[in-house]
């Protein structure tokens with residue numbers, strides 16, 4: 001665990017450590033868009049709308065996708081991978097340190113944007129009294145966000161392990177995310193009519209559907225992480 | 241504790257059709273500086289990777305510090321420090337952050353980490369630059385920092401892949417001194433690769449020569465130089481002419497003579513032939529300023545070794 005934290009800390013340093021604004025414009029723009037511009041445009045509904053959780057749960061996935069390609073492909077490209085692999089760090093420490101760093105990064109940026117959104121809306125609409133996210137929405141955002149981010153991180157690491165350059169990893173990951181996003185929609189669409197009918201008439205409530213979806217996501221995440229762990233072979237990482 | 245730092249048996253590694261390393265059988269005692277000499281692509285880096293368990297061998301086996309590279313590589317890495325082909329520094333970070341990072345990887349306590357960082361950076365004359373981002377540094381400075389990183393956790397065994405590449409002569413000498421002291425005073429075993437026989441001669445107790453993935457010889461450097469057969473002398477002076485060179489090449493006892501700027505490099509069958517060469521040159525009108533023992537180049541040793549192959 002200590003070792004994974006040391007690896008995660010290194011990832012963070014590399015991501016944010018350089019002094020000055022260079023390389024941080026993307027994050028700042030993102031936080032401004034989701035924490036100021038969108039809340040101003042939408043007003044209090046930005047916080048009170050029940051569908052807001054669905055919008056937000058995509059955010060951590062997107063954020064993880066922007067950094068995870070770098071995990072191994074970046075180190076390979078910058079010729080630091082071999083030296084890292086030659087340290088005493090265990091495979092798990094390196095792997096989960098890197099995944100943890102990406103998740104923590106996405107979580108932190110999401111949290112800052114969420115909080116900034118509340119502040120913005122409340123400042124702009126002072127006359128309406130205090131508006132806050134409901135506990136349910138916050139829980140849903142955290143859970144969905146975490147599970148989605150984990151999935152993207154696992155897929156991203158799998159791709160990054162096999163890619164020679166960050167660019168190549170990013171392109172492959174973009175493709176994978178499109179499939180990931182479009183997959184469930186297409187699945188429901190092309191489900192045999194009988195099944196569709198059964199789903200519609202099953203009388204499942206929104207919460208039950210969400211719970212079902214989340215259970216499914218947990219299972220997929222566990223599978224993806226197990227696969228990543230199995231595919232991470234030190235002796236194969238250098239001779240690509 | 242075994243007395244061998246490294247011991248390999250029939251170690252092979254292929255990349256597709258390329259035999260990067262063939263049947264390496266080698267024993268390196270603890271506490272010495274071992275030099276692995278070979279031209280580009282001879283399998284030096286591949287050997288280091290195999291010994292650290294970063295590559296799986298195609299066949300054969302190796303034990304490092306008593307641990308098998310296939311089954312116990314983590315224990316080997318725990319006790320080793322490395323400078324690999326690429327210096328592997330995080331270039332977006334400062335020098336101090338780079339060392340601090342690896343100090344954490346090796347679980348060195350904060351105070352000890354800071355003290356060791358200071359000691360190493362001071363020794364390598366980088367302390368004043370500790371706050372600079374590494375990306376802007378020269379190759380030699382990066383190389384020094386990477387060496388500091390390799391030594392940070394006081395490993396028992398250090399792998400250095402061409403450590404003096406990119407260093408200026410002063411820095412190279414300083415590094416060699418440092419490595420000699422390290423090996424002598426702390427009993428650290430050092431496995432280094434180089435193209436440079438002179439470096440190996442000065443530094444290493446034992447030298448292995450590889451070419452095309454094959455180990456051609458393992459011996460103390462003095463013996464290796466002798467394998468070339470004969471002696472080399474370097475004569476500086478003025479008034480050298482082409483007829484003089486032709487005359488030298490025709491002289492009995494001379495195997496080859498060539499001019500290199502103001503220096504005349506003469507290979508002889510034996511030391512006993514030196515006076516006759518000097519006499520012949522003087523009588524031909526060459527004004528001799530100095531006569532020195534020439535160090536045999538790696539190339540010569542190679543040629544001698546490769547030609548001696550069955």
Ligand SMILES: Nc1ncnc2c1ncn2[C@@H]1O[C@H](COP(=O)(O)OP(=O)(O)OP(=O)(O)O)[C@@H](O)[C@H]1O
Nearest residue numbers: 238239240255258260279280281282283284285286
């Ligand atoms: N990952 C790899 N994939 C394919 N071939 C490789 C790989 N690594 C090394 N080789 C091949 O193995 C041979 C030995 O390479 P190696 O890097 O060990 O040589 P070297 O002695 O370190 O050379 P140099 O002095 O240039 O560093 C070369 O022919 C090289 O092309």
Ligand SMILES: [Mg+2]
Nearest residue numbers: 284285325401
């Ligand atoms: Mg090499």
